[in-house]
Amino acid sequence: MKLVFTKSNLNKAVGIVMKAVPTRTTMNILECILIDATTNEIKFTGNDMELGIETIVEGEIIEKGKVAIDAKLFSEIVRKLPDNDITLTTDSNNNALITCEKSKFNIAGKSGDDFSYLPAIIKDKMITLSQFQLKEVINQTIFSIAINDNNKMMTGELFEVNEGTLKVVGLDGHRIAIRNIKLEGRADDVRVVIPGKTLQEISKILNADAESFVNIYFTNNHVLFEFDQTHVVSRLIEGDYFKISQMLSNDYETKVSINKKEFLDSIDRANLLIREGDKKPIIINILNGLLQVNVNSAIGALNEDIDIDKEGKDIMIGFNPKFLMDALRVIDDENVTIYLVNHKSPCFIRDKEENYIYLILPVNFTA
Amino acid sequence: MKLVFTKSNLNKAVGIVMKAVPTRTTMNILECILIDATTNEIKFTGNDMELGIETIVEGEIIEKGKVAIDAKLFSEIVRKLPDNDITLTTDSNNNALITCEKSKFNIAGKSGDDFSYLPAIIKDKMITLSQFQLKEVINQTIFSIAINDNNKMMTGELFEVNEGTLKVVGLDGHRIAIRNIKLEGRADDVRVVIPGKTLQEISKILNADAESFVNIYFTNNHVLFEFDQTHVVSRLIEGDYFKISQMLSNDYETKVSINKKEFLDSIDRANLLIREGDKKPIIINILNGLLQVNVNSAIGALNEDIDIDKEGKDIMIGFNPKFLMDALRVIDDENVTIYLVNHKSPCFIRDKEENYIYLILPVNFTA
Numbered sequence: 001m002k003l004v005f006t007k008s009n010l011n012k013a014v015g016i017v018m019k020a021v022p023t024r025t026t027m028n029i030l031e032c033i034l035i036d037a038t039t040n041e042i043k044f045t046g047n048d049m050e051l052g053i054e055t056i057v058e059g060e061i062i063e064k065g066k067v068a069i070d071a072k073l074f075s076e077i078v079r080k081l082p083d084n085d086i087t088l089t090t091d092s093n094n095n096a097l098i099t100c101e102k103s104k105f106n107i108a109g110k111s112g113d114d115f116s117y118l119p120a121i122i123k124d125k126m127i128t129l130s131q132f133q134l135k136e137v138i139n140q141t142i143f144s145i146a147i148n149d150n151n152k153m154m155t156g157e158l159f160e161v162n163e164g165t166l167k168v169v170g171l172d173g174h175r176i177a178i179r180n181i182k183l184e185g186r187a188d189d190v191r192v193v194i195p196g197k198t199l200q201e202i203s204k205i206l207n208a209d210a211e212s213f214v215n216i217y218f219t220n221n222h223v224l225f226e227f228d229q230t231h232v233v234s235r236l237i238e239g240d241y242f243k244i245s246q247m248l249s250n251d252y253e254t255k256v257s258i259n260k261k262e263f264l265d266s267i268d269r270a271n272l273l274i275r276e277g278d279k280k281p282i283i284i285n286i287l288n289g290l291l292q293v294n295v296n297s298a299i300g301a302l303n304e305d306i307d308i309d310k311e312g313k314d315i316m317i318g319f320n321p322k323f324l325m326d327a328l329r330v331i332d333d334e335n336v337t338i339y340l341v342n343h344k345s346p347c348f349i350r351d352k353e354e355n356y357i358y359l360i361l362p363v364n365f366t367a
Numbered sequence: 368m369k370l371v372f373t374k375s376n377l378n379k380a381v382g383i384v385m386k387a388v389p390t391r392t393t394m395n396i397l398e399c400i401l402i403d404a405t406t407n408e409i410k411f412t413g414n415d416m417e418l419g420i421e422t423i424v425e426g427e428i429i430e431k432g433k434v435a436i437d438a439k440l441f442s443e444i445v446r447k448l449p450d451n452d453i454t455l456t457t458d459s460n461n462n463a464l465i466t467c468e469k470s471k472f473n474i475a476g477k478s479g480d481d482f483s484y485l486p487a488i489i490k491d492k493m494i495t496l497s498q499f500q501l502k503e504v505i506n507q508t509i510f511s512i513a514i515n516d517n518n519k520m521m522t523g524e525l526f527e528v529n530e531g532t533l534k535v536v537g538l539d540g541h542r543i544a545i546r547n548i549k550l551e552g553r554a555d556d557v558r559v560v561i562p563g564k565t566l567q568e569i570s571k572i573l574n575a576d577a578e579s580f581v582n583i584y585f586t587n588n589h590v591l592f593e594f595d596q597t598h599v600v601s602r603l604i605e606g607d608y609f610k611i612s613q614m615l616s617n618d619y620e621t622k623v624s625i626n627k628k629e630f631l632d633s634i635d636r637a638n639l640l641i642r643e644g645d646k647k648p649i650i651i652n653i654l655n656g657l658l659q660v661n662v663n664s665a666i667g668a669l670n671e672d673i674d675i676d677k678e679g680k681d682i683m684i685g686f687n688p689k690f691l692m693d694a695l696r697v698i699d700d701e702n703v704t705i706y707l708v709n710h711k712s713p714c715f716i717r718d719k720e721e722n723y724i725y726l727i728l729p730v731n732f733t734a
Contacts, residue, residue: 073639073666073667076639077636077639080632080635080636080639081636082632102671102672102673103633103636103669103670103671104669104670104671105636105640105667105668105669106667106668106669107666107667107668108667265447265449266470268447269444269447269448269470269472272440272443272444272447273472299440299474300440300472300473300474300475301472301473301474302470302471302472302473303470303471304469304470304471305469306469
């Protein structure tokens, strides 16, 4: 095989498929990327068996062939080569020669035949989003999923399409993040749970362009994201997702409108007095026209006042400050509205149109 | 005590004295900074007993006093407060109240009497450098000192002033970095060894301004750096430094002039094939008009050619790539000249005026 790429094309393509290459594994071949130029196009693939990424790379095929190459080493070599044409040649023993200007790297490759291709996906149900929208909606919800997989379902996100609206949901037992997006163009009804890791990796390779699109196809077991020259295929998490609607409520006893930045900055300061692992909450005291943020810990005490608009009862309620900050950070509105019932019931941060709903459970406190 | 600062003045001053606050210690008071407003100025001090930093802070003294406050917590609080006036008040029990706009922090301070002041330094011998020069000369040599202190002397840098020239030397047994700076203004002869840690911390708080100056005073046991509103005092490393002149030589069998960037980039690539901890050298083969960089390791092989000007014999010699890269990175010249004798003798990278001399010992290799 003999291929010629520009450095920038090669560098970009390796960066994309690397996102599906596991860092440590017992199967050496999975730490490789497959370079396949057996047809008239050059295709790179990374695949950790849960998540697979495939991208077409611009380049010249001087001699057809394929090879699997250690992903990390290859990406480092490409990154450090001069900004010029890079030639990749392999012999029948899968030895790879990478040349650029006066630089000649020899590294051992592996047979491309040992590499697992991505599963074929039947393009039945689909929706279309802009790359910007998909990247945004992932970042606006992914922090709410559970990190450890005691409950596998909590490590994924629900993608539910209903009457042309996409609902994305992440939850971890203490909080729920929900975003609703009105879809344009084709939007088939679906209800699937996509692994959080897939979404995290895909958000890194999406651009922030509102004019380039992602087609997302769903089967019973897999999801396929198609954009630019890239295909991302991931297994779905199987089983029934939580019944979200039962957890939501529009009843409230107290409604507060507050400047988002002031509230976020205040909680950020309060958080300084709470040690990691310490279950100490911050205490929010809502009075007429005034929200007080209070902490009293072994480190020190903080008291802050923020002007608010309030309807309904006064209330004092404790929260894990991290949960409030995570939600507030991804809301773009200047002012947010918070709905509360009592100090034991979840609070909701949501906008009128329900483009976003963030539910956060309170924490017990001793006043 | 009651003091009022602007956030930016306070933030800057805390950042400076923090550099002398140890992160972990058995003596709680050392993790504090001393805020002393017993006179008509406000002085902050950090002191780990080896290195002490003192800075005068602009601010209003409403009530005199002093207190020691946990450095890390105080700096985080200051950093996260709004960009406005910050008031620090303490009571007779050293409880500190920090207020800014509607934010009120209460934290426990300690008695300022328990804090160790910096030793008084007799201003006898001194030299003057610009902040830029001192920052530069530290960065251009500090990488050559030893990290672990099996040999305490190697963890410091020689500062030697002789006939108006400052020589700064760092060495670790495998390499030597030397910089010579022609001093302007007063320059008393001295020969002292300053701890590497002191120099590293001081380089972080120096600005890169060629027009602001540092006065450096030397006693037998201490060095004092005076610049802006700041004093840095450090113990010296006691004992005789190595006899550098015996290690240097102007004899050579091969002299090579090479483009610095090409050489550095090439070694950087070669380094990809060398695992950390692996003692594998890169092999430099110098022929007429051509320098070859070669590596052959378990990871792969690299061969590169670089055009050079050469005088004298051909030579093949092995090096630890990191040592070459460290030296080349801090040389500003477009072309560097390398002097070699044989594959067992040190090579020298130096300019004609000997503003810099980098000595690097070769590594044995099997061709």
